[in-house]
Amino acid sequence: MAKEIERKYLLTGYPDDLTITRTQEIDQTYLASTENESLRVRRLLSNGEETFTMTHKAGSGISRDETEFQIGSELYEQLTSRLHVIPLKKTRHKVKWDGHAYDLDLYHNTVQQGLITIEIEFDSEEQFHAYTAPDWFGEDVTGQSQYVNSQLWEQIQQHHN
Structure with missing residues (x-):
């Protein structure tokens, strides 16, 4: 089991000279979520190739346990089609800046516009x-x-019901 230790920052913009190493379109749906644990599935589209993952995260604070694995499109569809929910949609740019690798996320359908x-x-x-x-x-x-x-x-689900 991997440990996830990360920092997250808000952005109002970003430098034009960021090196983008990969871009992914992500649809993310939560199957279960509590304050200290979540189970999600993702559909990722990158360079015309679709992949699907399931991720379990547990814990709180700066270090959390994370287990992620590939799933098939059939399982993804089976899990998400029965829920009748709206996925969180975002574009993720994998970027390099000053020797560090970052995930820059542009959210498309959050309640907070332009996040x-x-x-x-x-x-x-x-x-x-x-x-x-x-x-x-x-x-x-x-x-x-x-x-x-x-x-x-969760906010997307509440806003659309």
């Missing part, structure tokens, strides 16, 4: 605490529940 976040993952809590964000990053929203993807997804 853009950027995340960085760390190998240790020491790296997490030692990290200094670039000047163009906005507010550090790590751990703020209104910016956790499962909560963003």
Whole structure:
């Protein structure tokens, strides 16, 4: 089981000279979600290729347990079609800046219009605490529940019912 140790920041914009290494269109649906645990499925489209994943996350705070694995399109469709919910939709740019790799997410259907976040993952809590964000990053929203993807997804469901 992997550990997920990450920081998340709000963005109002980003530099034109970011190096984008990959772009993915992501549809994300939660099958179960509590304060300390979530189970989600994703449909990812990158360079015309579709892949599907299931991810279980457990814990709270800066370090959480994460298990992710590939699933088939049939299982994804079976799980999501019965729920009658709206997936969280976002474009993810994998970017490099100043020697670090980031996930820059442009959200398309959140209640918070124009939401853009950027995340960085760390190998240790020491790296997490030692990290200094670039000047163009906005507010550090790590751990703020209104910016956790499962909560963003939940808001979409409430807004459309």
